Amino acid sequence: MSAIPATLDSKHPTGDQTPGPAPAPRLTALRNAPWIVMALAVVVGAGAGAGSVVFRWCIQTFTRLLSGHGDYAASPGATNPHVPWLGPYFVLLAPVVGGLLYGPLVNRFAKEARGHGVPEVMLAVAQRGGRISPKVAVVKTLASALTIGSGGSVGREGPIVQIGSALGSTLGRLIGATEGRMKLLVACGAAGGIAATFNAPLAGVFFAMELILGTFSAEAFGATVLASVTASVIGRAAFGDNAFLNLPDFHVDHLTQYGLFALLGVIAAVVGMSFTRFLYLIEDACDWLWRGPEWLRPAVGGLALGVVLLVLPEMYGVGYPVLQKATAGGYAAGFLLLLLVGKMVATSLTIGIGGSGGVFAPSLFIGAMLGSAYGIGVHHLLPGTAGAVGAYALIGMGAVFAGGARAPITAVVILFELTGEYSIILPLMLAIVLATATSRLLSGDTIYTLKLRRRGIDLEGPAQGAAIGAQHVGTVMEPLPAPLPAATPLTDAADLLSLSGHGALPVVDDNGAYVGVVTAQTVAEALAEQPDAAPSTVRQLAEPPAVVTADQPLAQALHTLLASAGTGIPVLDTDRGSPVGWLSHQSALRAVHATA
The missing domain is CATH 1.10.3080.10 (Clc chloride channel)
Structure with missing residues (x-):
């Protein structure tokens, strides 16, 4: 899968969406190299571990400020030394004070920070390409710490999963990671958060793969392990090498x-x-x-x-x-x-x-x-x-x-x-x-x-949309893959197409103007059939497919999609004729499934 520019969002196709200068082919390939992915997993794990330390400190600070104890559940019914004249009745006011602090914070800056957090991360991976707003990490840290510190009877694991995932998503955006890599970095953040919070690195790995990614692969396992181990090392340095519970040994003595x-x-x-x-x-x-x-x-x-x-x-x-x-x-x-x-x-x-x-x-x-x-x-x-x-x-x-x-x-x-x-x-x-x-x-x-x-979202089903034939292409299209410069050598284009999950990529000239689409099949045939006489760049192989526009009915666009090579085609802006999104077989099938 190819990189997703931050300015191109299929859900909000507004603003200037003319493709800018594409990244150098070798730079794009480098970003997706396996060792780079592993290095990024370590960075995300370190961020999740540090985030866990900050989050735990915030919880302890707010708990001491609002209850007067390190953990009030350890001495239930005690008075608050800050307001001893209230006796145990201070617990009537602590949640009110906390609510006055985190209520406006969440409502103003990040409404998705409300609740338990994990469903939002699952949704981001399943249907939003792993994109999570970076401000979620900050708002979630403060809001959850205030909630728990003021008596809220919730856990710190869901918040740290959302915090770590937001860090992973933000790093992915900064480096221009592909959608697949973005999802993996989100999972690495979740794994690191669980590992550092529970001092349970294996649990962090399987939590990320079982609940966040919903799939197992060698690459995902390797990356989440690195993130989890890194976060655990940081967590142990800060909190000690102890489990969050001290439990006695138990044995099964009878069948x-x-x-x-x-x-x-x-x-x-x-x-x-x-x-x-x-x-x-x-x-x-x-x-x-x-x-x-x-x-x-x-x-x-x-x-x-x-x-x-x-x-x-x-x-x-x-x-x-x-x-x-x-x-x-x-x-x-x-x-x-x-x-x-x-x-x-x-x-x-x-x-x-x-x-x-x-x-x-x-x-x-x-x-x-x-x-x-x-x-x-x-x-x-x-x-x-x-x-x-x-x-x-x-x-x-x-x-x-x-x-x-x-x-x-x-x-x-x-x-x-x-x-x-x-x-x-x-x-x-x-x-x-x-x-x-x-x-x-x-x-x-x-x-x-x-x-x-309950919000009408089915993670295993199609993305939300109107019935097929009624909705426009713009409502179901995906973000536009990073285009190839027309001067890209054919061998480099073959490498980039092999890394892409689309089988085809748009091509732009030196000015960023749309030239057409080049497919993996076309490049492979040119290199195999005429290795000495093959074109030197992708410009000569790029061909514009039949036009599909964002305001075109999906039922009409399906005929064009089925007749095209590769796994998708660019969606053009009606006025300027420049690509604004990508219509794939997968996104079309999701829309079809919505009416089943």
Whole structure:
């Protein structure tokens, strides 16, 4: 695939879109060299690692400012030393203050920073060529840190994924990366963010490939590994070589436990999908109730969140201390179930009022509460064979996440990295696979894709558009690939066409005027059939295909597309006759599929 100029956007074909001077062929080839991609992955990983350090510092700073504690969930119900006269009632005001700060910030500068972040990254990779606004990284950092620091019951993993991905996308734009490379750099940012946050480099790799890219390849694996390792090194230098949870060793001592773990996996899937439905039910309720300006919504809604925190202060922030205590058997079964329901309510309310934060950590929290309560129950029923309660908590964490996000590989890997205990792998895999299968039976969507589907976006389906025959070419065309200068030698053109995913590229003269299109087939035939007498440049091989304009009906343009060589044709501006986009077979098929 070829580079996508920042000024050419198929969704917004406005402004001066006459192709400027194309990059030198050798420079374009160099940008796509494998070693360059690997070097860029390291740079993105370093940026994601540094972003994680800054983000964690912001969370700690805002938490201390607004609660007076490093992590209020570790000492729930304590007073705020900054305002001791308020006693524990300060939690009624902390979310309001936080909402007054991050509400206007998100509403003014980056509305996509609202919510849990991962769906926006998935959408950018699936349908927007990996393009993410650079300001998202800054706004997401501040908004999520303020949300968590003021008591929002969300995780820091979703935000750092969006922050790292925005950094990767920005670097891709700066160097003029192709669309494929841009998507890969976005995935590298996501991998680095997860790796640095969890101190789990393998989990970062599989999270990026399983959820962000949705595909596996040797190149993607190599690049995301480099980014993940780089981010982990930076994270470990800043936070130490420790997992985000300190968990005891657990062992499976009796075969009967496998049946108990399997049942837990099925129950966890139901709980995971219930959390998903409840999250969006509360969001819908907040949308229905709120009638004021959006920038004020987090502050007003913060009053409701404050009431939840007053009743159940363990819900303040991410809640890792509570999670860790639950895995160690520190709570009774009844209170564990109360914490489970409380987390669902607090997280859903935080997102519903416009807060910014992830749902990854809340899923692990809910799973730990479920697993611990389940473990206590089976221990009473089968005291001789049930085993340690903590083992059920760990498996509950992975199973609930897998049931909600449907990312079984990531769930297995991250729990293994957290424990380092191989003996837990077999029951963990069993429970997670059953949770994933049960979740798929219950719903076609995950906690991430449901957010997009509610907006009318299907990641596995076509891009949004009108019915075929009614829409214009300009509504479905893709960004224009970087054109070849007419003076490009034939051998260089062959290299660039082989790197392109289009099979054909537009050609421009020294003044940037459109000359025509050259296809990989034409160049290959010229070099093979007459190597000595072949034209020296692509100018002699460039031919303008039949004209397709941006305002032309798609049904009419399909005939031209099918008759052309290569995998696409340029779309011309109606007035000036210069290319403004690219109509490919893939984009046409997406439009066709929209009416199926």
